[in-house]
Amino acid sequence: MPEPSLPANPWTPAAIPPQTGRLVIVTGATSGIGYEAALALARAGARVVLAARDEAKAQRAVASIRAAAPSADLAVEPLDTAALASVRAFAERWQARGLGIDGLILNAGIAAVPTREETPDGFERQLGTNYLGHFALTGLLLPWLREAPAARIVPVASLAHRQARIHFEDLQRRQGYGPQDAYRQSKLAMLMFGLELDRRLRAAGSPMRAIPVHPGIARTDIFRRGDRAGAIQQFAGRAIFAVIGQSAAQGAWPLLYAATAPEAESGRYYGPDGIWEARGHPAPAQVAAQARDAQAAARLWRDSEALTGVTYRL
Numbered sequence: 361m362p363e364p365s366l367p368a369n370p371w372t373p374a375a376i377p378p379q380t381g382r383l384v385i386v387t388g389a390t391s392g393i394g395y396e397a398a399l400a401l402a403r404a405g406a407r408v409v410l411a412a413r414d415e416a417k418a419q420r421a422v423a424s425i426r427a428a429a430p431s432a433d434l435a436v437e438p439l440d441t442a443a444l445a446s447v448r449a450f451a452e453r454w455q456a457r458g459l460g461i462d463g464l465i466l467n468a469g470i471a472a473v474p475t476r477e478e479t480p481d482g483f484e485r486q487l488g489t490n491y492l493g494h495f496a497l498t499g500l501l502l503p504w505l506r507e508a509p510a511a512r513i514v515p516v517a518s519l520a521h522r523q524a525r526i527h528f529e530d531l532q533r534r535q536g537y538g539p540q541d542a543y544r545q546s547k548l549a550m551l552m553f554g555l556e557l558d559r560r561l562r563a564a565g566s567p568m569r570a571i572p573v574h575p576g577i578a579r580t581d582i583f584r585r586g587d588r589a590g591a592i593q594q595f596a597g598r599a600i601f602a603v604i605g606q607s608a609a610q611g612a613w614p615l616l617y618a619a620t621a622p623e624a625e626s627g628r629y630y631g632p633d634g635i636w637e638a639r640g641h642p643a644p645a646q647v648a649a650q651a652r653d654a655q656a657a658a659r660l661w662r663d664s665e666a667l668t669g670v671t672y673r674l
Contacts, residue, residue, distance in 0.1 A: 376621075377404075383461055385409040391608075399429065408433065410435070411438075412439060441489050460505075466513070470489050487542065491550050492667060509567065512570075513568065513571070518544075518550075528663070547574075550572065552653075554572030555629070555647075560672070563674075574614065577606065579611075606639035
């Protein structure tokens with residue numbers, strides 16, 4: 361596939377086309393890059409659904425967005441991607457509404473959980489929260505994504521995918537669990553999912569776009585893991601990110617580019633254009649060899665359908 365041509369001037373949210381009439385769901389929209397993406401989309405006129413586990417945090421996010429954009433069209437929907445029951449309940453409520461979905465930004469996540477934990481469904485917590493819950497959500501929402509003229513699905517991956525592999529022999533990391541290893545696996549899975557979804561959409565002749573992204577190194581609270589991170593870990597993480605990272609607002613730029621830019625291509629992977637892809641303006645990003653393995657991606661897809669009980673019908 362030839363390299364895409366990016367605009368002569370670096371892309372910023374000022375280039376977002378009017379979003380009036382579009383409905384976008386953002387998971388993990390109460391803080392960090394998810395919040396910033398929701399804010400920018402609301403400012404551009406989109407109807408934004410904040411899909412969040414914590415109702416109080418979601419309402420605070422809504423109040424903050426409305427303070428910055430008084431005419432923002434916002435809604436809050438409960439969603440915990442760590443629990444398939446919550447994911448299915450979200451989809452059932454959406455079915456009752458029957459609203460088409462123009463954009464689905466799959467952003468909710470946690471990182472580096474110190475000791476192995478399981479979700480209510482028996483998944484390793486990072487894999488379940490960051491990937492499997494989003495895999496199930498997307499599959500369940502497909503009927504309403506098809507209702508839009510050309511819906512965009514934006515899985516949020518990470519630079520960390522480059523050091524990862526999918527442990528097919530022990531996907532839930534019951535043996536040899538490592539916090540960073542589990543996080544990297546979950547983010548590699550997200551990127552492989554986005555690329556495989558694009559392949560399947562193309563094969564089905566669908567106008568939907570699957571556009572995976574990463575935020576570079578953005579200063580967010582993802583590594584806090586709720587209140588489970590130690591004080592030393594939190595301090596070290598903040599110090600490193602302060603030196604080489606960028607703001608959460610700029611970290612959201614690749615998400616916004618993928619969700620709105622006419623030139624964003626399905627099946628492309630976008631991230632910041634600066635050194636090491638740590639910060640900068642949206643541009644095509646490096647895809648590690650293991651993420652380009654179509655056979656492994658197809659195997660991961662089959663395993664994900666079996667684990668979640670969600671079968672895609674494109």
